[in-house]
Amino acid sequence: MNNFLPIVYFRNQFIPFEDAKISIATHALHYGTGAFGGLRGIIDPQNPQQVLLFRLDNHCQRLSNSAKFLHYDLPADKIKNIIVEFVKKNNIDKSFYIRPFVYTSDLGLAPRLHNIEKEFFVYGLELGDYLSPDGVTCRISSWYRQEDRSLPLRGKISGAYITSSLAKTEAVESGFDEALLMNSQGKICEASGMNVFLVRNGQLITPGFDQDVLEGITRDSILTLAKDLGIPTIERSVDKSELFIADEVFLSGTAAKITPVKRIENYQLPESKPITEKLRDKLIAITENRDPNYQDWVYIIPN
Incomplete structure (x- = not known):
């Protein structure tokens, strides 16, 4: 079972994970018109009072670039600030994974990227080894x-x-x-x-x-x-x-x-x-x- 972090960023605010819901008519759900990132965070082995994120700037820039394909202007600095605040609010004590996601959030029917609302959310979950380190x-x-x-x-x-x-x-x-x-x-x-x-x-x-x-x-x-x-x-x-x-x-x-x-x-x-x-x-x-x-x-x- 996935152990999701308790706080997410959704619709421009930080809320409990269980309160972040989308409609079954959401455009991206039907057409795959979304883009995501993924980055790991760990507790600093030398200082447990610190969380370490690997190449945060690069991950934020790549997601910003991905959003451009969806005709969505989402600056890398904005993504970074939200992710940093997201980590602080969750008081994390284990290795974890962050999933930022941009998507067409409208309830429209036609597949398109113009004249349609887009949104951005961030959630996370505890994550150890995704594949066996032994091979x-x-x-x-x-x-x-x-x-x-x-x-x-x-x-x-x-x-x-x-x-x-x-x-x-x-x-x-x-x-x-x-x-x-x-x-x-x-x-x-x-x-x-x-x-x-x-x-x-x-x-x-x-x-x-x-x-x-x-x-x-x-x-x-x-x-x-x-x-x-x-x-x-x-x-x-x-x-x-x-x-x-x-x-x-x-x-x-x-x-x-x-x-x-x-x-x-x-x-x-x-x-x-x-x-x-x-x-x-x-x-x-x-x-x-x-x-x-x-x-x-x-x-x-x-x-």
Whole structure:
């Protein structure tokens, strides 16, 4: 059962979670005309009187950009101020996840983005590990990732996640933990809600933005860390067969963090994952505000 945080931001005010309700006729519910973000917060292990948010500014800017696709002007600074106040009001004492959401809130029938009301809300829930930190198994999905020419993939548009849902359920019901999607060109794109990385001959590889992948904030963090650590990196197209013979494969995302992949289809991957572990240890240290070189990635809120 989800343990939701008691206070939410809804219709321009902070109210109890159970009082935040929308109509069954809400436009976004029918047409997927919403966009969301997601960021983690933890209690500072070194100072329990502080909450730490990872790359808050980046998350707020990405949601502001996503809102633009809905013809909604929602400044990143406004999102940030509301999220900070949201955290303060909830008196949080466990690791948690924040879900900000913009959507067409009107009760109109026609699918459109013009002449229609939009709103913004924020809620949260306690969240530990989304995927097993010991590693997951993956299958190649029969569902393909959408193309940017038909859907704005630079934004986290809610309607796009029907494909993720289909792929995830297909994977789980066929005995795997996660799905890997290909794009319309037959290249590996991303997982159901995560970016994908592989390591071959000491080089870190991930599909580039021309492969219809989400502009992941954890993805960007990993690429920056890898370069700072002297790990050769490249963004390019990835063939399915490359995954089967890779030295390491891992998934990345706000919820998943860095999750190693143990097996893809019937191909077992090597147990040794030195680059994955190096990057994961580094990222954990940063999110816990233990690395002075990346303190600008951590936003501190007195609790």
